[in-house]
Amino acid sequence: MPQEIASIDQGLQAHLQQILNQLQLDDAPAGGALVVYQAGQCIAEASVGMARQDKAWQPDTLSLNFSTGKAVVATLIHVLASNDLLDYDTPIATYWPAFGAHDKDAITLRMVLSHQADLFAITTLETDNDVLLDWDVMLAKVADMTPSAPHKAEEYDSAYSALVSGWLLGGVIEAVTKMRFAEALRHYLTEPLGIADSCYFGVPNERLDDVAQLVQDFNTSDTPVNDAEHPIKRRRKPVLKTESETTLQTYANLPSYRCWQYLAEQDDTLLNAGQINKLYFDHARLNLKNYKAALIPAGQEPIEYRKAKTLQAIIPAANGVASARALATMYAMIACGGVWQGKTLIDSAIVEQFSHSLVTGYDAIMPAKMAWRYGYHDIFHCCSFESDDSSQSVRFGHMGYNGSVAWCEPARQLAFAFVHNFDATMLNDIRQFALTEALLLALDKMPSAEMIQ
Numbered sequence: 001m002p003q004e005i006a007s008i009d010q011g012l013q014a015h016l017q018q019i020l021n022q023l024q025l026d027d028a029p030a031g032g033a034l035v036v037y038q039a040g041q042c043i044a045e046a047s048v049g050m051a052r053q054d055k056a057w058q059p060d061t062l063s064l065n066f067s068t069g070k071a072v073v074a075t076l077i078h079v080l081a082s083n084d085l086l087d088y089d090t091p092i093a094t095y096w097p098a099f100g101a102h103d104k105d106a107i108t109l110r111m112v113l114s115h116q117a118d119l120f121a122i123t124t125l126e127t128d129n130d131v132l133l134d135w136d137v138m139l140a141k142v143a144d145m146t147p148s149a150p151h152k153a154e155e156y157d158s159a160y161s162a163l164v165s166g167w168l169l170g171g172v173i174e175a176v177t178k179m180r181f182a183e184a185l186r187h188y189l190t191e192p193l194g195i196a197d198s199c200y201f202g203v204p205n206e207r208l209d210d211v212a213q214l215v216q217d218f219n220t221s222d223t224p225v226n227d228a229e230h231p232i233k234r235r236r237k238p239v240l241k242t243e244s245e246t247t248l249q250t251y252a253n254l255p256s257y258r259c260w261q262y263l264a265e266q267d268d269t270l271l272n273a274g275q276i277n278k279l280y281f282d283h284a285r286l287n288l289k290n291y292k293a294a295l296i297p298a299g300q301e302p303i304e305y306r307k308a309k310t311l312q313a314i315i316p317a318a319n320g321v322a323s324a325r326a327l328a329t330m331y332a333m334i335a336c337g338g339v340w341q342g343k344t345l346i347d348s349a350i351v352e353q354f355s356h357s358l359v360t361g362y363d364a365i366m367p368a369k370m371a372w373r374y375g376y377h378d379i380f381h382c383c384s385f386e387s388d389d390s391s392q393s394v395r396f397g398h399m400g401y402n403g404s405v406a407w408c409e410p411a412r413q414l415a416f417a418f419v420h421n422f423d424a425t426m427l428n429d430i431r432q433f434a435l436t437e438a439l440l441l442a443l444d445k446m447p448s449a450e451m452i453q
Contacts, residue, residue: 016438019254020048032057062322066319071375076184150365162295170316173185193326324418377399380399
């Protein structure tokens with residue numbers, strides 16, 4: 001087993017800092033942070049830009065990371081399984097009897113964690129924004145939910161439960177621990193990892209002002225108004241901008257650009273973000289009917305995830321708030337075989353299972369082969385060296401709607417996290433891919449003696 005790395009790798013840190021600086025593009029003062037661990041030690045961290053009007057980004061800055069937080073819930077499930085409180089193939093209704101309604105009595109955790117339970121359509125539940133923020137009401141609704149197959153189900157191996165899965169897994173967690181969700185998370189996972197004050201579902205009052213904001217909100221209160229009768233209307237969707245020649249040239253200077261250019265079969269023109277993003281997501285396969293069913297509750301205004309009352313609610317599939325350092329710490333524990341600072345949180349036999357995909361084909365909601373594995377998915381990359389030994393290239397984690405991402409590679413005991421406040425989505429941005437590729441390419445070029453001492 002590799003020995004602990006003594007200190008920050010100054011060369012790698014400088015390399016990643018430079019790339020993160022470049023990827024600020026013309027979106028300043030927005031920015032973000034990344035953290036890299038290997039063998040349980042931090043080997044690089046970088047940050048750029050402003051998280052709030054008065055706070056610069058740091059590796060421990062809190063950020064709303066959307067679905068990147070799903071992996072935190074999945075990891076808690078694995079800790080509970082390691083404590084013999086859960087079994088992946090026991091019907092969920094065994095632990096949570098109300099869940100057995102409407103022919104769900106045979107659904108197991110393995111099916112939910114691999115998104116094969118046909119419990120993805122939030123549109124089948126009668127909700128409004130107030131209901132979505134009411135934890136106990138949503139648990140009851142999900143327990144009473146009827147499974148439904150995705151549109152063109154025969155074309156897919158899975159259907160990503162983008163919202164429903166959080167309440168479903170949260171209900172199981174409360175049933176077996178006899179604790180409220182936040183209490184169980186802290187007791188079983190975040191306190192043992194030392195990240196209890198930097199990883200939340202339901203941000204405490206006193207930490208709201210520490211959560212990164214979009215730049216558009218830097219000068220506004222939580223409920224901004226011009227006057228008492230005319231509230232300022234927030235922009236809810238990221239704005240697609242025409243990329244400047246400088247931005248396109250920045251892409252061309254990234255370590256992975258020649259690979260992207262080759263894969264895109266574009267040797268004579270500068271690639272834009274859309275062309276690069278399509279190397280990772282097959283946009284032509286996006287099934288809008290399924291996508292909307294999974295992500296957009298029927299008949300209501302889109303929920304504003306960055307409002308204080310939403311940040312303080314518990315929506316485990318979508319409103320995870322954590323720092324890059326906290327997420328990297330969690331994945332470092334997984335990468336080290338479920339052990340953190342001498343204490344086993346997840347049994348090694350369970351961790352070994354994460355290296356094996358439970359599904360291989362296309363997902364009905366995400367336009368890609370997600371290779372779901374116990375609550376994590378394959379990490380998207382296409383430019384790094386691959387060993388003949390397939391175990392060397394197993395990397396899994398979870399990305400978020402905004403393009404945040406965190407993952408690990410057990411073979412090298414490697415963990416990575418990137419969070420930000422850029423006004424972007426995973427389907428129109430390239431930063432998570434560029435940073436992942438840059439790290440892997442840098443490590444692939446380093447002799448093993450330099451990587452692990």
